[in-house]
Amino acid sequence: MKGKRTSFVLLFVLVLTMTFSLTSGKAGNLVEAQKVPGHYIVVLKDSVSDPVAVAKDIGSKHGLGLGFIYSHALKGFSADIPDAVLNKVKNDKRVSYVEQDQVVQAFAASPQANPNSNGKGSGSSVTQPPQRLPTGVDRIDADLSQTAKIDGVDERVNVNVAIIDTGIDLKHPDLNAVNAKTCVPGTRSANDDNGHGTHVAGIVGAKDNGIGVVGVAPGATLYAVKVLDKRGSGFTSWVICGIDWVTANASTFDITVANMSLGGSGSDDGNCGLINQDAMHQAICNSVNSGVVYTVAAGNSSVDASNQVPAAYDEVITVSAIVDTDGICGAAGGGTSYGSDDSFASFSNYGADVDFAAPGVNILSTYKGQSYATLSGTSMASPHVAGAAALYIANHLGSTPDQVKSGLQSTALLPSTICDHDGHGGYNVIAGRASGPLVYAASP
Numbered sequence: 441m442k443g444k445r446t447s448f449v450l451l452f453v454l455v456l457t458m459t460f461s462l463t464s465g466k467a468g469n470l471v472e473a474q475k476v477p478g479h480y481i482v483v484l485k486d487s488v489s490d491p492v493a494v495a496k497d498i499g500s501k502h503g504l505g506l507g508f509i510y511s512h513a514l515k516g517f518s519a520d521i522p523d524a525v526l527n528k529v530k531n532d533k534r535v536s537y538v539e540q541d542q543v544v545q546a547f548a549a550s551p552q553a554n555p556n557s558n559g560k561g562s563g564s565s566v567t568q569p570p571q572r573l574p575t576g577v578d579r580i581d582a583d584l585s586q587t588a589k590i591d592g593v594d595e596r597v598n599v600n601v602a603i604i605d606t607g608i609d610l611k612h613p614d615l616n617a618v619n620a621k622t623c624v625p626g627t628r629s630a631n632d633d634n635g636h637g638t639h640v641a642g643i644v645g646a647k648d649n650g651i652g653v654v655g656v657a658p659g660a661t662l663y664a665v666k667v668l669d670k671r672g673s674g675f676t677s678w679v680i681c682g683i684d685w686v687t688a689n690a691s692t693f694d695i696t697v698a699n700m701s702l703g704g705s706g707s708d709d710g711n712c713g714l715i716n717q718d719a720m721h722q723a724i725c726n727s728v729n730s731g732v733v734y735t736v737a738a739g740n741s742s743v744d745a746s747n748q749v750p751a752a753y754d755e756v757i758t759v760s761a762i763v764d765t766d767g768i769c770g771a772a773g774g775g776t777s778y779g780s781d782d783s784f785a786s787f788s789n790y791g792a793d794v795d796f797a798a799p800g801v802n803i804l805s806t807y808k809g810q811s812y813a814t815l816s817g818t819s820m821a822s823p824h825v826a827g828a829a830a831l832y833i834a835n836h837l838g839s840t841p842d843q844v845k846s847g848l849q850s851t852a853l854l855p856s857t858i859c860d861h862d863g864h865g866g867y868n869v870i871a872g873r874a875s876g877p878l879v880y881a882a883s884p
């Protein structure tokens with residue numbers, strides 16, 4: 441048994457090494473599906489009452505190397521399955537379907553050098569810069585929200601948000617982070633060894649404490665759920681482990697929002713994955729039904745988001761990215777390599793699956809090593825909407841995910857060049873790219 445587990449981990453290391461060289465494009469570009477040889481997600485029928493016992497039984501019967509066992513968002517497990525027994529597993533009466541595992545990736549580019557970023561640094565002695573209002577938080581007007589109450593005094597928005605990502609820097613003084621769960625083999629906590637998840641977390645809820653940055657929902661409790669490794673890569677089987685944890689613990693910890701700034705290739709069958717045998721879709725549908733709002737990045741491949749998951753799923757809130765360089769509308773800020781101020785970001789996915797747009801270029805936020813960094817990607821856009829959802833929930837306790845989405849839609853601004861007196865307002869679209877209205881965080 442121990443030997444099997446070791447070979448299971450070694451396989452992942454090997455596959456990660458192989459796949460990373462293929463996917464290291466700019467801004468987390470990932471269009472083609474990258475299946476993992478020999479590794480599968482086995483989804484059990486709903487009629488199975490004890491998925492742990494059934495997973496172990498099927499595993500020992502066929503000599504499988506078991507990975508995760510899922511019991512809440514989904515009944516099933518991940519496993520190494522030799523070709524010789526694959527059909528036997530598929531034909532087991534307790535099995536609904538077997539899906540090949542696939543690579544998923546964080547949707548952000550590498551960090552740029554930032555004057556506030558201290559690069560490495562560990563321990564709590566890192567000097568913290570004075571607090572700045574990030575342009576994205578300003579642009580969606582969280583600075584005008586009575587609930588966010590951004591005034592340099594550290595009151596906290598009492599909403600709990602799961603960050604399903606590379607983890608969170610658990611020692612970062614500007615974050616109210618909780619070590620919740622790691623689904624990455626070889627790691628012992630959800631501490632962030634990449635930086636991406638810490639950046640996403642800060643956009644949602646960096647504290648209004650006078651240092652560093654401030655998030656859309658300042659001081660919100662951020663549950664670190666680690667499903668991507670130090671390179672920002674992972675597998676569908678790891679992501680489902682994270683969704684399963686959120687679903688199992690949502691009511692205990694009152695987690696009402698989950699952000700996923702990641703994805704892979706796939707599509708929406710309109711039936712929660714039961715037709716196209718998509719276990720992540722099934723897991724997300726069950727998790728949303730349990731009352732958790734999912735905000736997800738549209739992806740950075742300049743394609744229709746219907747080709748990427750979870751972006752394509754109708755049950756989630758899908759977010760595209762705009763460029764904003766000055767925190768206000770009016771297109772008077774400086775330009776970027778991803779487009780001019782107040783325009784749709786050139787890398788962003790688009791299309792009918794996109795629900796909202798939010799700032800996603802040159803975003804300043806928290807980073808690993810108790811530092812700060814500037815990143816670009818739809819990864820940065822999605823947590824602006826997660827933060828707005830948290831503010832909405834703080835004012836409308838007990839809202840269902842559908843109510844949160846329609847509440848945010850009722851105040852969002854359609855793309856346009858009109859700029860209001862608060863410096864809010866729409867943005868210019870790239871012709872032919874439906875990109876969702878700009879999320880608005882000021883109104884309850």
Ligand SMILES: [Ca+2]
Binds near residue numbers: 583
């Ligand atoms: Ca503002």
Ligand SMILES: [Ca+2]
Binds near residue numbers: 595
């Ligand atoms: Ca405050």
Ligand SMILES: [Ca+2]
Binds near residue numbers: 653
């Ligand atoms: Ca702060």
Ligand SMILES: [Ca+2]
Binds near residue numbers: 765766769771772773
């Ligand atoms: Ca602007």
